[in-house]
Amino acid sequence: MMEEVKDVSAGSVHGDTIKVTEVLQDGDTLTFIIVSQKLSGTGEYHVDRTYDDFEWLQQHLYTQEDVPGIQGVIFPPLPVRPQVNASAKVMKQLGFLALGEWQPYCRALETFLQQVVAHRLLSKNPALELFLTSADPPGRQKIKKNLFNRLSQAMEEMRKEGHKDVDEFFQTVRDQNLQLTGSSRTAAEKFLDVVLTEQKIAVACGHFSAALHLCVEPGQDPDHKAFSRVCVKLSEVFDSMRKSMMSFSLNDLNTLGLGLDLESRHLEAEKEMLFRRTCKLVELESARRNAERAKPVRKAAMEEVKKASETEFEQICEVAKQEPLSARPCGNAAEESDSVV
Amino acid sequence: SFSFSPTFTFSKFQILSRIPQPASLPALDISTNSNGPKQDSLMDDDPEDLFAGATEEVSLDSPERDVLLSDGPSPAITPITPPTSVIAPRIGHIEEEEGGDSFDVHISVSDPEKTSLSVFKQRDFSVKRRFSDFLGLHSKLASKYLHIGYIVPPAPEKSIVGMTKVKVGKEDQSSNEFVEKRRSALERYLMRTVKHPILLKDPDVLQFLENSELPRAVNTQALSSAGILRMVNKAADAVNKMTIKMNESDAWFEEKQQHFENLDVQLRKLHASVESLVCHRKELSVNTAQFAKSAAMLGNSEDHTALSRALSQLAEVEEKIDQLHQDQANADFYLFSELLGDYVRLITAVKGVFDHRIKTWQKWQDSQVLLLKKREAEAKLQFTNKPDKLQQAKDEIKELEGKVQQGERDFEQISKIIRKEVGRFEKERVKDFKTIIVKYLESLVQTQQQLIKYWEAFLPEAKAIS
Numbered sequence: 046m047m048e049e050v051k052d053v054s055a056g057s058v059h060g061d062t063i064k065v066t067e068v069l070q071d072g073d074t075l076t077f078i079i080v081s082q083k084l085s086g087t088g089e090y091h092v093d094r095t096y097d098d099f100e101w102l103q104q105h106l107y108t109q110e111d112v113p114g115i116q117g118v119i120f121p122p123l124p125v126r127p128q129v130n131a132s133a134k135v136m137k138q139l140g141f142l143a144l145g146e147w148q149p150y151c152r153a154l155e156t157f158l159q160q161v162v163a164h165r166l167l168s169k170n171p172a173l174e175l176f177l178t179s180a181d182p183p184g185r186q187k188i189k190k191n192l193f194n195r196l197s198q199a200m201e202e203m204r205k206e207g208h209k210d211v212d213e214f215f216q217t218v219r220d221q222n223l224q225l226t227g228s229s230r231t232a233a234e235k236f237l238d239v240v241l242t243e244q245k246i247a248v249a250c251g252h253f254s255a256a257l258h259l260c261v262e263p264g265q266d267p268d269h270k271a272f273s274r275v276c277v278k279l280s281e282v283f284d285s286m287r288k289s290m291m292s293f294s295l296n297d298l299n300t301l302g303l304g305l306d307l308e309s310r311h312l313e314a315e316k317e318m319l320f321r322r323t324c325k326l327v328e329l330e331s332a333r334r335n336a337e338r339a340k341p342v343r344k345a346a347m348e349e350v351k352k353a354s355e356t357e358f359e360q361i362c363e364v365a366k367q368e369p370l371s372a373r374p375c376g377n378a379a380e381e382s383d384s385v386v
Numbered sequence: 387s388f389s390f391s392p393t394f395t396f397s398k399f400q401i402l403s404r405i406p407q408p409a410s411l412p413a414l415d416i417s418t419n420s421n422g423p424k425q426d427s428l429m430d431d432d433p434e435d436l437f438a439g440a441t442e443e444v445s446l447d448s449p450e451r452d453v454l455l456s457d458g459p460s461p462a463i464t465p466i467t468p469p470t471s472v473i474a475p476r477i478g479h480i481e482e483e484e485g486g487d488s489f490d491v492h493i494s495v496s497d498p499e500k501t502s503l504s505v506f507k508q509r510d511f512s513v514k515r516r517f518s519d520f521l522g523l524h525s526k527l528a529s530k531y532l533h534i535g536y537i538v539p540p541a542p543e544k545s546i547v548g549m550t551k552v553k554v555g556k557e558d559q560s561s562n563e564f565v566e567k568r569r570s571a572l573e574r575y576l577m578r579t580v581k582h583p584i585l586l587k588d589p590d591v592l593q594f595l596e597n598s599e600l601p602r603a604v605n606t607q608a609l610s611s612a613g614i615l616r617m618v619n620k621a622a623d624a625v626n627k628m629t630i631k632m633n634e635s636d637a638w639f640e641e642k643q644q645h646f647e648n649l650d651v652q653l654r655k656l657h658a659s660v661e662s663l664v665c666h667r668k669e670l671s672v673n674t675a676q677f678a679k680s681a682a683m684l685g686n687s688e689d690h691t692a693l694s695r696a697l698s699q700l701a702e703v704e705e706k707i708d709q710l711h712q713d714q715a716n717a718d719f720y721l722f723s724e725l726l727g728d729y730v731r732l733i734t735a736v737k738g739v740f741d742h743r744i745k746t747w748q749k750w751q752d753s754q755v756l757l758l759k760k761r762e763a764e765a766k767l768q769f770t771n772k773p774d775k776l777q778q779a780k781d782e783i784k785e786l787e788g789k790v791q792q793g794e795r796d797f798e799q800i801s802k803i804i805r806k807e808v809g810r811f812e813k814e815r816v817k818d819f820k821t822i823i824v825k826y827l828e829s830l831v832q833t834q835q836q837l838i839k840y841w842e843a844f845l846p847e848a849k850a851i852s
Contacts, residue, residue, distance in 0.1 A: 235677040253659040
């Protein structure tokens with residue numbers, strides 16, 4: 046269905062209603078069906094998107110140069126690219142999202158979209174509207190813009206991570222984030238082990254049940270008949286144990302498993318934002334030093350650079366403070382983001 | 387919940403003794419030199435099933451040494467009430483040689499006044515036995531009874547690895563498990579042995595139960611049950627190699643042999659399944675414990691107090707659940723895995739007994755063939771003039787005729803005994819499995835109920851997060 050692409054930034058979609066209802070598999074490609082309710086209340090949008098389309102959207106979000114302090118935004122995390130018949134390495138990366146026949150993965154994509162729509166700065170991006178409403182898939186060209194490059198560059202300079210902060214508030218947030226990121230990743234990994242073992246037990250119960258069924262002995266001998274009866278009954282018991290174990294593991298997967306996964310990815314995204322800010326801080330401090338030491342010839346230019354750096358840094362801090370941070374020192378009521386269990 | 391304390395009451399049972407006249411005692415030779423019961427006494431016609439009068443009580447609760455139910459009014463024939471035996475490990479003292487641990491065997495008799503054997507005059511007593519004593523007992527019984535067709539329960543096997551760990555004094559989970567496994571195996575072995583009506587009367591068994599000290603079993607290396615089984619298997623192989631296709635006149639034996647072959651295969655499969663289940667459950671327990679730790683850490687890091695409290699509670703719940711998983715794994719193991727293992731070994735003993743029958747048949751056939759030869763030779767000698775050789779031939783023939791008759795009697799007897807034994811075995815098998823399965827299901831239900839309780843207690847905490 047062809048809808049006009051509105052350039053109104055508020056978007057025409059009710060954020061909470063976004064659902065990834067189906068995933069279709071065609072060979073190695075996965076296509077996701079996204080349904081959302083129109084704000085106007087007149088119906089729904091149905092679109093189909095692949096992972097490439099999601100990446101397209103994400104890149105557009107990264108490259109919003111016109112928004113001041115965009116680097117202070119905690120970008121809602123997109124899950125890792127899904128792979129049909131994934132290798133062991135990819136399975137490990139995907140974690141919970143690889144299980145349960147892509148259902149948890151769909152939930153993760155849903156959460157991503159809902160968070161983007163809910164974000165006061167990101168929701169204004171026209172790419173979002175296109176993504177959610179256009180019948181045709183949005184353009185699939187890769188856009189290489191500055192910000193994207195800077196992001197990856199920043200990742201390489203890990204040694205800046207420990208750089209001491211000028212702001213006590215942010216130092217606390219950074220420390221807290223470091224601890225939480227580690228703990229939540231560990232908890233997610235350990236819980237994944239639990240879920241996988243539950244599945245193994247279910248399978249073992251199934252085998253035992255099948256083996257018991259084979260123990261049925263023919264003939265009229267009363268002892269044999271009694272034994273066969275016992276075996277059949279026990280086989281039924283173990284079959285229902287198998288079913289119960291499977292449903293335990295699915296439940297675990299879809300509730301706590303998914304929750305831990307979302308939480309730990311959100312914390313990673315927060316960590317990236319804080320790191321960007323820290324890098325900016327390092328840049329600012331070196332710009333200050335340069336301005337101070339500059340010979341009179343270069344002084345004016347250096348001052349300009351310093352001023353620009355200062356402004357950028359302040360903008361980032363402003364934006365960051367309004368983000369849903371995992372830690373709220375100074376006694377503010379903690380506001381949990383959507384992704385936290 | 388299901389616990390395995392060291393003293394675990396197994397069962398109490400009654401059997402009717404085979405006393406020809408109600409008042410007299412059975413003619414039992416208690417001297418240690420006897421070579422087993424006289425053949426004749428075994429020929430009694432006993433049309434009824436030995437276990438017709440058996441009552442069996444299994445106590446699920448933990449262990450009271452005096453959980454013995456008193457019998458009702460005594461029937462006309464004085465019953466011998468064999469003891470309940472309960473075994474607790476006594477580890478203070480690890481011995482230097484093969485034979486390792488000592489175990490306390492607690493024996494409780496339900497009606498000492500009613501027993502006709504001196505052994506059981508006391509109500510409750512205990513004896514200390516080494517592992518090698520058990521092996522020694524088994525080897526004696528096997529050598530006395532296997533070849534005439536009795537299914538002698540196999541003794542637990544020695545484990546060099548396990549024993550070494552215990553000797554080294556390693557006080558850890560695995561060596562404790564090893565000792566418990568061994569203790570439980572010994573208990574089952576002894577119970578099976580004393581449940582057997584013939585074996586219970588054996589002087590070696592009685593000596594085992596009553597003597598305060600047993601002479602150290604010599605050379606248990608050669609007498610381990612694995613060794614016995616190897617000998618049995620070798621005998622079986624030898625029989626097969628001689629390519630005797632025995633003229634099976636009795637379809638019953640053929641059918642039963644096939645039946646036991648099938649059963650063997652099935653039980654082995656079941657055993658493998660259960661082992662894998664036990665392994666995974668143990669894994670689940672370990673993983674749950676690790677998750678509990680990580681959840682606690684996460685709870686500590688969290689700022690939001692309701693969430694952090696909930697996470698800590700979650701960690702506690704998961705720890706309790708870990709314990710449940712362990713208990714369940716134990717149940718899986720001790721109930722099923724060991725039962726199946728026992729039966730796989732028992733069936734090997736059954737097959738051995740069938741093979742002995744074939745050997746007996748062969749022996750009989752061989753002496754018949756020899757007799758024929760001797761008769762031919764004698765016939766030839768008739769025409770020569772060698773009176774002393776003739777006499778010798780006649781003597782030999784007479785001897786052989788006796789042998790042939792004995793061979794036939796032996797064969798008939800072993801066949802008869804095997805029939806009875808198999809009947810008893812089959813009944814026991816069904817009973818055993820039923821009992822274990824009931825126990826298992828009960829433990830399963832309890833575990834599930836406990837699980838529900840834990841989660842229901844946690845629910846309000848979880849709801850309080852928002």
